Amino acid sequence: MPQLIWFRNDLRIHDNTALHAALQAGPSIAVFTPSPQQWLLHDDAPSKIDFLLRNLAELQKSLAGLNVPLLIRPTESWQEAPEVIAQLCHAFKIDAVHVNTEYGIHESQRDAAVGAHLVDQGVLFHSHLDQLLFKPGSILTQSGTYFKVFSQFKKACYKSLYDAVPAIIRTPQAQAPLAITSDPVPCSVAGFHAIAPERQTLWPAGEQVAQQRLKAFTDAAIHGYLERRDFPAQAGTSQLSAYLVAGVLSIRQCLHAALSANQGEFASGQQGVVTWINELLWREFYTHILVGYPRVSRHRAFKPETEALAWRNSEKDLLAWQQGRTGFPIIDAAMRQLLATGWMHNRLRMIVAMFLTKNLLIDWRAGERFLMQHLIDGSLAANNGGWQWSASTGTDSVPYFRIFNPVSQSKRFDPNGDFIRHWLPELKHLNAKEIHQPKLLTGLFGTADYPKPIVDLSSSRVRAINAFKDLSLAAE
CATH class of the missing domain: 3.40.50.620 (HUPs)
Structure with missing residues:
Protein backbone atom coordinates (compact mmCIF):
# COMPACT_ATOMS: atom_id res chain seq x y z
CA MET A 1 0.00 0.00 0.00
CA LEU A 132 17.20 9.47 20.61
CA LEU A 133 18.90 6.30 21.80
CA PHE A 134 16.17 5.67 24.36
CA LYS A 135 12.47 6.38 24.22
CA PRO A 136 11.46 8.96 26.86
CA GLY A 137 9.89 7.08 29.74
CA SER A 138 12.19 4.07 29.31
CA ILE A 139 15.01 5.53 31.44
CA LEU A 140 13.46 6.25 34.83
CA THR A 141 14.36 6.33 38.51
CA GLN A 142 13.45 3.43 40.79
CA SER A 143 10.35 5.39 41.81
CA GLY A 144 9.27 5.63 38.16
CA THR A 145 10.01 9.32 37.58
CA TYR A 146 12.24 11.09 35.08
CA PHE A 147 15.79 11.69 36.25
CA LYS A 148 16.67 15.22 37.37
CA VAL A 149 20.42 14.70 37.74
CA PHE A 150 22.62 13.87 34.76
CA SER A 151 25.08 11.59 36.57
CA GLN A 152 22.25 9.28 37.65
CA PHE A 153 20.68 9.39 34.17
CA LYS A 154 24.04 8.55 32.58
CA LYS A 155 24.51 5.56 34.86
CA ALA A 156 21.09 4.20 33.86
CA CYS A 157 21.89 4.78 30.17
CA TYR A 158 25.16 2.89 30.48
CA LYS A 159 23.30 -0.03 32.05
CA SER A 160 20.89 -0.14 29.12
CA LEU A 161 23.69 0.22 26.56
CA TYR A 162 25.58 -2.68 28.10
CA ASP A 163 22.46 -4.78 27.58
CA ALA A 164 21.99 -3.69 23.96
CA VAL A 165 23.40 -0.94 21.75
CA PRO A 166 20.73 0.49 19.43
CA ALA A 167 21.45 -0.84 15.96
CA ILE A 168 22.00 1.29 12.90
CA ILE A 169 19.05 0.97 10.51
CA ARG A 170 19.89 -0.54 7.15
CA THR A 171 19.75 1.84 4.19
CA PRO A 172 16.77 0.80 2.05
CA GLN A 173 17.04 -0.47 -1.51
CA ALA A 174 15.69 1.64 -4.34
CA GLN A 175 12.03 1.11 -5.09
CA ALA A 176 10.47 0.87 -8.53
CA PRO A 177 10.17 4.32 -10.15
CA LEU A 178 6.92 6.21 -9.56
CA ALA A 179 5.20 8.48 -12.05
CA ILE A 180 5.49 11.42 -9.64
CA THR A 181 7.77 14.41 -10.14
CA SER A 182 9.59 15.98 -7.20
CA ASP A 183 8.94 19.64 -6.40
CA PRO A 184 11.67 22.31 -6.48
CA VAL A 185 13.28 22.82 -3.08
CA PRO A 186 13.12 26.48 -2.00
CA CYS A 187 16.45 28.16 -1.33
CA SER A 188 14.85 30.68 1.02
CA VAL A 189 11.63 31.37 2.90
CA ALA A 190 9.89 34.56 4.00
CA GLY A 191 11.08 36.10 7.26
CA PHE A 192 14.66 34.78 7.11
CA HIS A 193 17.43 36.81 5.51
CA ALA A 194 19.96 35.29 3.11
CA ILE A 195 23.23 33.90 4.43
CA ALA A 196 26.49 35.02 2.84
CA PRO A 197 28.24 32.34 0.73
CA GLU A 198 31.45 32.55 2.77
CA ARG A 199 29.44 31.76 5.87
CA GLN A 200 27.69 28.86 4.15
CA THR A 201 31.07 27.32 3.33
CA LEU A 202 31.71 26.91 7.07
CA TRP A 203 28.84 24.41 7.14
CA PRO A 204 28.62 22.45 3.87
CA ALA A 205 25.38 20.51 3.44
CA GLY A 206 24.74 16.84 2.86
CA GLU A 207 25.19 13.41 4.41
CA GLN A 208 28.51 12.82 2.68
CA VAL A 209 30.07 15.87 4.30
CA ALA A 210 28.57 14.98 7.67
CA GLN A 211 29.96 11.45 7.46
CA GLN A 212 33.37 12.77 6.44
CA ARG A 213 33.43 15.12 9.43
CA LEU A 214 32.36 12.35 11.79
CA LYS A 215 35.06 10.03 10.44
CA ALA A 216 37.76 12.69 10.63
CA PHE A 217 36.82 13.44 14.23
CA THR A 218 36.58 9.84 15.44
CA ASP A 219 39.72 8.76 13.55
CA ALA A 220 41.94 11.33 15.21
CA ALA A 221 40.61 14.31 17.17
CA ILE A 222 38.33 12.35 19.50
CA HIS A 223 41.31 10.81 21.30
CA GLY A 224 42.39 14.27 22.51
CA TYR A 225 38.85 15.47 23.11
CA LEU A 226 39.11 15.45 26.91
CA GLU A 227 42.25 17.60 26.92
CA ARG A 228 41.35 19.97 24.07
CA ARG A 229 37.58 20.42 24.09
CA ASP A 230 37.56 23.46 26.42
CA PHE A 231 40.08 25.54 24.44
CA PRO A 232 38.24 27.65 21.84
CA ALA A 233 41.38 28.53 19.88
CA GLN A 234 41.95 24.84 19.16
CA ALA A 235 39.99 22.50 16.88
CA GLY A 236 39.18 20.27 19.81
CA THR A 237 35.42 19.75 19.40
CA SER A 238 33.55 17.69 16.82
CA GLN A 239 31.50 20.60 15.40
CA LEU A 240 28.86 18.06 14.43
CA SER A 241 26.00 19.63 16.37
CA ALA A 242 24.45 21.39 13.37
CA TYR A 243 24.33 18.08 11.49
CA LEU A 244 22.74 16.34 14.46
CA VAL A 245 20.10 19.07 14.89
CA ALA A 246 19.13 18.92 11.20
CA GLY A 247 19.17 15.13 11.35
CA VAL A 248 21.83 14.81 8.66
CA LEU A 249 23.65 12.59 11.15
CA SER A 250 21.92 10.25 13.57
CA ILE A 251 22.74 9.79 17.24
CA ARG A 252 23.22 6.08 16.53
CA GLN A 253 25.82 6.76 13.85
CA CYS A 254 27.73 8.97 16.27
CA LEU A 255 27.61 6.41 19.06
CA HIS A 256 28.75 3.56 16.83
CA ALA A 257 31.61 5.66 15.44
CA ALA A 258 32.73 6.49 18.98
CA LEU A 259 32.53 2.88 20.11
CA SER A 260 34.52 1.79 17.07
CA ALA A 261 37.25 4.24 18.11
CA ASN A 262 37.28 2.78 21.62
CA GLN A 263 37.14 -0.98 21.04
CA GLY A 264 33.47 -1.02 21.97
CA GLU A 265 33.94 0.50 25.44
CA PHE A 266 31.63 3.08 27.03
CA ALA A 267 33.29 3.95 30.33
CA SER A 268 36.88 2.77 29.95
CA GLY A 269 39.67 2.90 27.40
CA GLN A 270 40.22 6.19 25.59
CA GLN A 271 38.98 8.92 27.94
CA GLY A 272 38.49 11.34 25.07
CA VAL A 273 36.01 8.94 23.52
CA VAL A 274 34.24 8.34 26.83
CA THR A 275 33.94 12.09 27.37
CA TRP A 276 32.39 12.59 23.93
CA ILE A 277 29.91 9.75 24.49
CA ASN A 278 28.92 11.54 27.70
CA GLU A 279 28.28 14.69 25.66
CA LEU A 280 25.94 12.68 23.43
CA LEU A 281 24.15 11.51 26.57
CA TRP A 282 23.82 15.14 27.76
CA ARG A 283 21.82 15.82 24.57
CA GLU A 284 19.74 12.76 25.35
CA PHE A 285 19.23 13.88 28.96
CA TYR A 286 17.98 17.35 28.06
CA THR A 287 15.47 15.90 25.59
CA HIS A 288 14.16 13.51 28.25
CA ILE A 289 13.85 16.54 30.55
CA LEU A 290 11.79 18.26 27.84
CA VAL A 291 9.33 15.36 27.85
CA GLY A 292 9.31 14.61 31.57
CA TYR A 293 9.02 18.24 32.66
CA PRO A 294 7.12 20.01 29.85
CA ARG A 295 7.12 23.34 31.69
CA VAL A 296 10.62 23.96 30.27
CA SER A 297 9.00 23.99 26.79
CA ARG A 298 6.81 26.82 28.04
CA HIS A 299 9.65 29.19 28.98
CA ARG A 300 9.36 28.16 32.62
CA ALA A 301 12.16 27.35 35.04
CA PHE A 302 12.94 23.69 35.71
CA LYS A 303 13.11 24.62 39.40
CA PRO A 304 9.72 26.33 39.90
CA GLU A 305 10.88 28.16 43.03
CA THR A 306 13.34 30.21 40.96
CA GLU A 307 10.50 31.85 39.01
CA ALA A 308 10.35 34.44 41.80
CA LEU A 309 14.02 35.46 41.37
CA ALA A 310 14.45 39.24 41.21
CA TRP A 311 16.09 39.56 37.78
CA ARG A 312 17.39 42.95 36.66
CA ASN A 313 15.84 44.68 33.67
CA SER A 314 18.72 46.48 31.97
CA GLU A 315 18.36 46.93 28.22
CA LYS A 316 21.73 48.70 28.12
CA ASP A 317 23.62 45.80 29.69
CA LEU A 318 21.74 43.22 27.62
CA LEU A 319 22.59 45.09 24.40
CA ALA A 320 26.27 45.35 25.37
CA TRP A 321 26.31 41.59 25.95
CA GLN A 322 24.54 40.88 22.66
CA GLN A 323 26.95 43.06 20.68
CA GLY A 324 30.11 41.79 22.36
CA ARG A 325 30.87 45.15 24.03
CA THR A 326 30.99 44.20 27.72
CA GLY A 327 34.65 45.05 28.34
CA PHE A 328 35.47 41.42 29.16
CA PRO A 329 37.45 40.06 26.19
CA ILE A 330 36.49 36.38 26.44
CA ILE A 331 32.78 37.32 26.61
CA ASP A 332 33.02 39.73 23.72
CA ALA A 333 35.08 37.39 21.54
CA ALA A 334 32.54 34.61 22.10
CA MET A 335 29.60 36.81 21.17
CA ARG A 336 31.34 38.08 18.05
CA GLN A 337 32.10 34.51 17.02
CA LEU A 338 28.39 33.78 17.31
CA LEU A 339 27.36 36.83 15.29
CA ALA A 340 29.91 36.11 12.55
CA THR A 341 29.53 32.35 12.18
CA GLY A 342 26.22 31.25 13.76
CA TRP A 343 28.11 28.99 16.15
CA MET A 344 29.79 29.31 19.54
CA HIS A 345 32.23 27.01 21.29
CA ASN A 346 30.57 24.99 24.06
CA ARG A 347 32.81 26.22 26.90
CA LEU A 348 32.08 29.77 25.81
CA ARG A 349 28.34 29.13 25.83
CA MET A 350 28.61 28.38 29.55
CA ILE A 351 30.82 31.41 30.23
CA VAL A 352 28.59 33.93 28.43
CA ALA A 353 25.43 32.43 29.94
CA MET A 354 26.75 32.58 33.47
CA PHE A 355 28.00 36.14 32.96
CA LEU A 356 24.57 37.28 31.77
CA THR A 357 22.56 35.50 34.44
CA LYS A 358 24.90 35.90 37.42
CA ASN A 359 27.12 38.96 36.91
CA LEU A 360 24.46 40.98 35.09
CA LEU A 361 21.56 39.18 36.84
CA ILE A 362 19.49 39.29 33.64
CA ASP A 363 16.79 36.67 33.11
CA TRP A 364 18.13 33.53 31.42
CA ARG A 365 15.22 33.61 28.98
CA ALA A 366 16.62 36.74 27.31
CA GLY A 367 19.91 34.97 26.67
CA GLU A 368 18.30 31.70 25.65
CA ARG A 369 16.23 33.49 23.03
CA PHE A 370 19.13 35.52 21.65
CA LEU A 371 21.34 32.48 21.18
CA MET A 372 18.49 30.52 19.60
CA GLN A 373 17.98 33.38 17.14
CA HIS A 374 21.61 33.11 16.00
CA LEU A 375 22.73 29.47 16.40
CA ILE A 376 22.95 27.24 13.35
CA ASP A 377 22.66 24.31 15.79
CA GLY A 378 19.86 25.80 17.87
CA SER A 379 18.00 23.06 19.74
CA LEU A 380 15.25 23.78 22.25
CA ALA A 381 16.31 20.95 24.56
CA ALA A 382 20.07 21.59 24.54
CA ASN A 383 19.86 25.39 24.49
CA ASN A 384 17.26 25.56 27.26
CA GLY A 385 19.08 22.93 29.31
CA GLY A 386 22.39 24.74 29.04
CA TRP A 387 20.95 28.12 29.93
CA GLN A 388 19.04 26.85 32.93
CA TRP A 389 22.12 24.92 34.11
CA SER A 390 24.16 28.14 33.99
CA ALA A 391 21.44 30.22 35.63
CA SER A 392 20.96 27.73 38.51
CA THR A 393 17.29 27.39 37.58
CA GLY A 394 17.78 24.00 35.93
CA THR A 395 19.14 20.53 36.55
CA ASP A 396 22.56 21.52 37.93
CA SER A 397 23.13 19.73 41.23
CA VAL A 398 25.71 22.31 42.36
CA PRO A 399 24.21 25.22 44.37
CA TYR A 400 23.63 28.67 42.95
CA PHE A 401 26.98 30.03 44.16
CA ARG A 402 28.73 28.37 41.22
CA ILE A 403 29.68 31.50 39.27
CA PHE A 404 32.38 31.43 36.61
CA ASN A 405 34.85 34.31 36.72
CA PRO A 406 35.25 35.29 33.05
CA VAL A 407 38.80 36.54 33.59
CA SER A 408 39.88 33.31 35.26
CA GLN A 409 38.13 31.29 32.56
CA SER A 410 39.86 33.36 29.90
CA LYS A 411 43.32 32.81 31.41
CA ARG A 412 42.69 29.11 31.81
CA PHE A 413 41.13 28.26 28.45
CA ASP A 414 42.68 30.90 26.16
CA PRO A 415 46.02 31.32 27.95
CA ASN A 416 47.84 32.99 25.06
CA GLY A 417 44.83 35.06 24.01
CA ASP A 418 44.78 33.56 20.51
CA PHE A 419 40.99 33.22 20.39
CA ILE A 420 40.51 36.73 21.74
CA ARG A 421 42.89 38.27 19.20
CA HIS A 422 41.09 36.54 16.34
CA TRP A 423 37.71 38.02 17.22
CA LEU A 424 38.84 41.28 18.87
CA PRO A 425 41.46 42.69 16.50
CA GLU A 426 41.50 45.92 18.53
CA LEU A 427 43.31 43.94 21.24
CA LYS A 428 45.75 42.04 19.03
CA HIS A 429 48.70 44.23 20.13
CA LEU A 430 48.37 43.11 23.77
CA ASN A 431 50.50 40.33 25.19
CA ALA A 432 49.26 37.12 26.79
CA LYS A 433 49.07 38.70 30.24
CA GLU A 434 47.44 41.98 29.29
CA ILE A 435 44.81 40.69 26.89
CA HIS A 436 42.57 39.11 29.55
CA GLN A 437 42.14 42.39 31.48
CA PRO A 438 42.80 45.39 29.22
CA LYS A 439 41.12 47.61 31.84
CA LEU A 440 44.37 47.47 33.85
CA LEU A 441 46.25 49.31 31.09
CA THR A 442 46.47 53.09 31.02
CA GLY A 443 48.12 55.84 29.00
CA LEU A 444 49.80 55.02 25.73
CA PHE A 445 49.35 51.31 26.36
CA GLY A 446 45.60 51.55 26.86
CA THR A 447 42.85 50.44 24.51
CA ALA A 448 40.78 53.50 23.72
CA ASP A 449 38.64 51.69 21.15
CA TYR A 450 37.70 48.89 23.54
CA PRO A 451 34.96 49.47 26.16
CA LYS A 452 35.53 49.51 29.89
CA PRO A 453 33.93 46.66 31.87
CA ILE A 454 30.20 47.20 32.30
CA VAL A 455 30.13 45.51 35.71
CA ASP A 456 32.39 44.84 38.68
CA LEU A 457 32.90 41.08 38.96
CA SER A 458 33.29 40.98 42.73
CA SER A 459 30.27 43.06 43.70
CA SER A 460 28.07 41.52 40.98
CA ARG A 461 28.92 38.06 42.30
CA VAL A 462 27.78 39.09 45.76
CA ARG A 463 24.62 40.60 44.27
CA ALA A 464 23.76 37.34 42.53
CA ILE A 465 24.37 35.23 45.62
CA ASN A 466 22.22 37.57 47.71
CA ALA A 467 19.41 37.40 45.14
CA PHE A 468 19.35 33.61 45.41
CA LYS A 469 19.60 33.78 49.20
CA ASP A 470 16.61 36.12 49.31
CA LEU A 471 14.75 33.62 47.16
CA SER A 472 15.54 30.83 49.62
CA LEU A 473 14.49 32.92 52.60
CA ALA A 474 11.21 33.86 50.95
CA ALA A 475 10.45 30.18 50.36
CA GLU A 476 10.90 29.29 54.06
Missing part, protein backbone atom coordinates in the same frame (compact mmCIF):
# COMPACT_ATOMS: atom_id res chain seq x y z
CA PRO A 2 1.27 3.56 -0.73
CA GLN A 3 3.24 5.14 2.11
CA LEU A 4 4.16 8.76 2.93
CA ILE A 5 7.38 9.76 4.72
CA TRP A 6 7.08 13.18 6.35
CA PHE A 7 10.57 14.60 6.76
CA ARG A 8 11.26 17.22 9.43
CA ASN A 9 14.62 17.37 11.25
CA ASP A 10 15.83 14.01 9.91
CA LEU A 11 17.28 14.93 6.52
CA ARG A 12 19.15 11.75 5.61
CA ILE A 13 18.56 8.41 3.88
CA HIS A 14 21.05 6.39 5.95
CA ASP A 15 19.98 5.10 9.37
CA ASN A 16 16.56 6.73 9.03
CA THR A 17 13.93 4.72 10.89
CA ALA A 18 10.82 6.25 9.28
CA LEU A 19 12.23 6.04 5.76
CA HIS A 20 13.21 2.41 6.21
CA ALA A 21 9.81 1.48 7.67
CA ALA A 22 7.91 3.20 4.87
CA LEU A 23 9.89 1.56 2.06
CA GLN A 24 9.51 -1.81 3.75
CA ALA A 25 5.74 -1.34 3.80
CA GLY A 26 5.14 -0.27 0.21
CA PRO A 27 5.78 2.27 -2.56
CA SER A 28 6.62 5.55 -0.88
CA ILE A 29 6.67 9.27 -1.51
CA ALA A 30 8.19 11.91 0.75
CA VAL A 31 7.06 15.35 1.83
CA PHE A 32 8.60 18.33 3.59
CA THR A 33 6.45 21.16 4.95
CA PRO A 34 8.33 24.49 5.27
CA SER A 35 6.69 26.45 8.11
CA PRO A 36 8.30 29.91 8.31
CA GLN A 37 5.85 31.44 10.80
CA GLN A 38 6.32 28.48 13.13
CA TRP A 39 10.10 28.74 12.79
CA LEU A 40 9.93 32.44 13.64
CA LEU A 41 7.75 31.64 16.65
CA HIS A 42 10.44 29.21 17.81
CA ASP A 43 13.19 31.83 17.33
CA ASP A 44 15.02 29.69 14.78
CA ALA A 45 18.07 31.43 13.33
CA PRO A 46 18.33 32.41 9.65
CA SER A 47 21.55 30.37 9.45
CA LYS A 48 19.72 27.32 10.86
CA ILE A 49 16.91 27.60 8.29
CA ASP A 50 19.39 28.19 5.47
CA PHE A 51 21.29 25.06 6.56
CA LEU A 52 18.03 23.11 6.75
CA LEU A 53 17.04 24.08 3.21
CA ARG A 54 20.50 23.34 1.80
CA ASN A 55 20.39 19.90 3.37
CA LEU A 56 16.87 19.41 2.06
CA ALA A 57 18.18 19.97 -1.47
CA GLU A 58 20.88 17.35 -0.87
CA LEU A 59 18.28 14.98 0.58
CA GLN A 60 16.17 15.30 -2.56
CA LYS A 61 19.16 14.15 -4.65
CA SER A 62 19.70 11.17 -2.36
CA LEU A 63 16.02 10.24 -2.45
CA ALA A 64 16.10 10.35 -6.25
CA GLY A 65 18.60 7.50 -6.06
CA LEU A 66 15.95 5.51 -4.20
CA ASN A 67 13.25 6.57 -6.70
CA VAL A 68 11.43 8.39 -3.87
CA PRO A 69 9.94 11.71 -5.03
CA LEU A 70 10.10 14.61 -2.56
CA LEU A 71 7.12 16.96 -2.50
CA ILE A 72 7.14 20.41 -0.90
CA ARG A 73 3.94 21.54 0.82
CA PRO A 74 4.41 24.94 2.53
CA THR A 75 2.46 25.76 5.68
CA GLU A 76 2.70 29.03 7.55
CA SER A 77 2.28 27.30 10.91
CA TRP A 78 1.84 23.78 12.21
CA GLN A 79 -1.86 24.35 12.75
CA GLU A 80 -2.25 23.82 9.01
CA ALA A 81 -0.36 20.53 9.06
CA PRO A 82 -3.33 18.17 9.67
CA GLU A 83 -5.23 19.39 6.63
CA VAL A 84 -2.14 19.62 4.39
CA ILE A 85 -1.03 16.06 5.18
CA ALA A 86 -4.59 14.77 4.87
CA GLN A 87 -5.00 16.34 1.42
CA LEU A 88 -1.76 14.74 0.31
CA CYS A 89 -2.90 11.35 1.58
CA HIS A 90 -6.19 11.70 -0.28
CA ALA A 91 -4.52 12.77 -3.53
CA PHE A 92 -2.07 9.85 -3.58
CA LYS A 93 -4.29 7.26 -1.86
CA ILE A 94 -1.82 6.93 1.01
CA ASP A 95 -2.31 4.03 3.40
CA ALA A 96 0.07 5.16 6.17
CA VAL A 97 2.20 8.16 7.17
CA HIS A 98 5.63 7.64 8.77
CA VAL A 99 7.47 10.20 10.89
CA ASN A 100 10.40 10.23 13.27
CA THR A 101 9.20 11.41 16.67
CA GLU A 102 9.99 14.98 17.78
CA TYR A 103 9.73 16.03 21.41
CA GLY A 104 9.00 19.73 21.92
CA ILE A 105 5.53 20.48 23.20
CA HIS A 106 4.45 22.14 19.92
CA GLU A 107 5.90 19.25 17.93
CA SER A 108 4.03 16.73 20.06
CA GLN A 109 0.77 18.67 19.73
CA ARG A 110 1.23 18.95 15.96
CA ASP A 111 1.78 15.21 15.52
CA ALA A 112 -1.12 14.32 17.79
CA ALA A 113 -3.41 16.59 15.75
CA VAL A 114 -2.21 15.12 12.45
CA GLY A 115 -2.60 11.55 13.71
CA ALA A 116 -6.12 12.19 14.98
CA HIS A 117 -7.14 13.86 11.71
CA LEU A 118 -5.80 10.98 9.62
CA VAL A 119 -7.70 8.39 11.65
CA ASP A 120 -10.95 9.82 10.31
CA GLN A 121 -9.69 9.08 6.79
CA GLY A 122 -8.59 5.58 7.61
CA VAL A 123 -4.90 6.49 7.28
CA LEU A 124 -2.42 5.09 9.80
CA PHE A 125 0.09 7.37 11.51
CA HIS A 126 3.37 5.72 12.58
CA SER A 127 5.79 7.64 14.80
CA HIS A 128 9.25 6.07 15.11
CA LEU A 129 12.04 6.41 17.68
CA ASP A 130 14.96 7.96 15.78
CA GLN A 131 16.32 11.17 17.32
